Amino acid sequence: MGQEVSLDVSSHLHPAGSFDLADHPVPTGMEEIWRFTPLKRLRGLHDSAPFVDGAVAVKVEASPDVVVEHLAADAAVRGISGLVPTDRISARAWDAATGVTVVRIPTEVVAAGPTVVRHIGSGSDTASAAHTVIVAEKFSRATVVLDFEGSATLADNVEILLDDGAELTVVSLQDWADDAVHQSTQHARVGRDATLKHVSVSFGGDLVRHDATAEFSGPGGSVEMLGMYFADEGQHIEHRLFVDHTAPRTKSNVVYKGALQGQGAHTVWIGNVLIRKIAEGIETYEENRNLVLTDGCRADSVPNLEIETGEIEGAGHASATGRFDDEQLFYLRSRGIEEFEARRLVVHGFFHDLIRRIGVESLESKLAETVEAELSKNVLKAL
Amino acid sequence: MATLEIKDLHVSVDTEDGPKEILKGVNLTIRDGETHAIMGPNGSGKSTLAYSIAGHPKYHVTSGSVTLDGIDVLAMTVDERARAGLFLAMQYPVEVPGVSVTNFLRTAKTAIDGEAPKLRTWVKEVNAAMDRVKMDTAFATRNVNEGFSGGEKKRHEIVQLELLDPKVAVLDETDSGLDIDALKIVSEGVNRFKQNGDKGVLLITHYTRILRYITPDFVHVFVNGQVAEEGGPELADELEANGYDRFVSAAV
Ligand SMILES: Nc1ncnc2c1ncn2[C@@H]1O[C@H](COP(=O)(O)OP(=O)(O)O)[C@@H](O)[C@H]1O
Numbered sequence A: 001m002g003q004e005v006s007l008d009v010s011s012h013l014h015p016a017g018s019f020d021l022a023d024h025p026v027p028t029g030m031e032e033i034w035r036f037t038p039l040k041r042l043r044g045l046h047d048s049a050p051f052v053d054g055a056v057a058v059k060v061e062a063s064p065d066v067v068v069e070h071l072a073a074d075a076a077v078r079g080i081s082g083l084v085p086t087d088r089i090s091a092r093a094w095d096a097a098t099g100v101t102v103v104r105i106p107t108e109v110v111a112a113g114p115t116v117v118r119h120i121g122s123g124s125d126t127a128s129a130a131h132t133v134i135v136a137e138k139f140s141r142a143t144v145v146l147d148f149e150g151s152a153t154l155a156d157n158v159e160i161l162l163d164d165g166a167e168l169t170v171v172s173l174q175d176w177a178d179d180a181v182h183q184s185t186q187h188a189r190v191g192r193d194a195t196l197k198h199v200s201v202s203f204g205g206d207l208v209r210h211d212a213t214a215e216f217s218g219p220g221g222s223v224e225m226l227g228m229y230f231a232d233e234g235q236h237i238e239h240r241l242f243v244d245h246t247a248p249r250t251k252s253n254v255v256y257k258g259a260l261q262g263q264g265a266h267t268v269w270i271g272n273v274l275i276r277k278i279a280e281g282i283e284t285y286e287e288n289r290n291l292v293l294t295d296g297c298r299a300d301s302v303p304n305l306e307i308e309t310g311e312i313e314g315a316g317h318a319s320a321t322g323r324f325d326d327e328q329l330f331y332l333r334s335r336g337i338e339e340f341e342a343r344r345l346v347v348h349g350f351f352h353d354l355i356r357r358i359g360v361e362s363l364e365s366k367l368a369e370t371v372e373a374e375l376s377k378n379v380l381k382a383l
Numbered sequence B: 001m002a003t004l005e006i007k008d009l010h011v012s013v014d015t016e017d018g019p020k021e022i023l024k025g026v027n028l029t030i031r032d033g034e035t036h037a038i039m040g041p042n043g044s045g046k047s048t049l050a051y052s053i054a055g056h057p058k059y060h061v062t063s064g065s066v067t068l069d070g071i072d073v074l075a076m077t078v079d080e081r082a083r084a085g086l087f088l089a090m091q092y093p094v095e096v097p098g099v100s101v102t103n104f105l106r107t108a109k110t111a112i113d114g115e116a117p118k119l120r121t122w123v124k125e126v127n128a129a130m131d132r133v134k135m136d137t138a139f140a141t142r143n144v145n146e147g148f149s150g151g152e153k154k155r156h157e158i159v160q161l162e163l164l165d166p167k168v169a170v171l172d173e174t175d176s177g178l179d180i181d182a183l184k185i186v187s188e189g190v191n192r193f194k195q196n197g198d199k200g201v202l203l204i205t206h207y208t209r210i211l212r213y214i215t216p217d218f219v220h221v222f223v224n225g226q227v228a229e230e231g232g233p234e235l236a237d238e239l240e241a242n243g244y245d246r247f248v249s250a251a252v
């Protein structure tokens, strides 16, 4: 009986996956997983827009101790993470990808520096598909940055596999030009005692839908999912997260923070956590905070925690969406600090701890600068 | 050199039942070098007076005036008031997540002076100011007031008072919640500030205890949004002996 309930719950949190496109009808927008997304702006990615090669170039700057290969789409490595498409765009991208970029951190290698996989878009008129596989072998340690820039209409699947004891940081940086449309489906399988830090940063693009899921293949694994986003006028940024506690004594910690400014800026955060019956002694916490900087924005935030076993260490979630704190602004201004400067301080402060926690040194100043650039667009002007 | 003049000040706050008048005609003049103590029971409107002088958006001035050296303070924004030389040490200093004390102090000093302080001397000044109130300089790297104890928050207010060096300081119950050692440290800070020129001090307090360390020139008993009685330091002694009863019953 318990088993049946568990299956029902899991399908509620996450629809069953399939590689067969026929199992993924064109969404109408009424479906739970599509209800927040403006389908019209997906340029047919969710329907049948043809995929064409050549609009998105992949360039890799690898740490010397990390192996990078570009393989054909039929390479056996595809599917290694257990990713099975759960929506039509992911299934279409799986079919359409003509190659796969593989980043492999060999056993016990501690990578000298970050490996950067750049996806550089040169136009958004045609749809592109891509597939990336990151494998962190036993006891290896590395940082991999997926950098998305330029103009594109892109659907991609990213598979992340951590063998036992591996420590991997994956940063997905959606730094698109204003007209980009992107759905990224990223799935991680975390091995015994392995540690994944998954970071998603979304600044640019017209519509970015980012789906990140993690499951555990052995006990003792740990997942930290950090995210940061800044939505401007008319921008839709959607992060859908799912941590599936499929093994005992695993940990997950999810912290996403976003700022919104300008008419029609819309962000969506879905934080699903499922604690399976087998997953005793786990710990999970998820948190989403949104800072609304102007009128006309909308932040949807939906944490969802399903617990099938009573034997857990801890589980919690928090979600808060608010405007500038008047008391903070008053305090700063009562020390002579002008209003625009006070707002700047508060927004930087809002993201500060998160940026520190991302912990990728080469990114820290870039992220702070991007916040600054975003702020100068609107908040400061509005005064 | 500064005179803060408050004339017939009426202030309301918005409540669910509409506006509620809290200050009901306050008159007060603080001249150069004078220290005025405002003493009153809880809820009498002391913080409302402090916030109204500083320009907190929650408080609406419905009539009356506040001037600094004849210049209309009420027409200024919050930050303009600070740059004009007013300082408010708050009863409940606010936490500002993600903003370090160092960054905050430098930004405030730059705003007040109109130019960035010289880096090398500034760091020394900040460290010295923290030392004087026996605040570990490790606080400089922490976020503003975040996780500070009540006493640490109050010392941090005094650090700011000394570094920003205003013309007139309004101290809203800076003494409350302090143990005797902290009270002395904070009082010494205020006295140093006073010696630093002809400073005006408006010392708001609920208890007479702090007046043993900071000698007021004038004492005002504040009841029900008004000054009920004025006098010299001896008025504080009477309050110490008899409490506020005489004034509260007279005001009802
Ligand atoms: N937002 C508000 N709504 C209703 N009453 C308020 C509000 N703010 C303050 N008051 C009331 O104003 C009075 C004065 O408050 P305050 O100035 O804080 O007093 P004090 O500092 O002397 O203790 C109190 O009775 C308090 O309840």
Ligand SMILES: [Mg+2]
Binding pocket: B046, B047, B048, B091, B172, B173
């Ligand atoms: Mg008060």
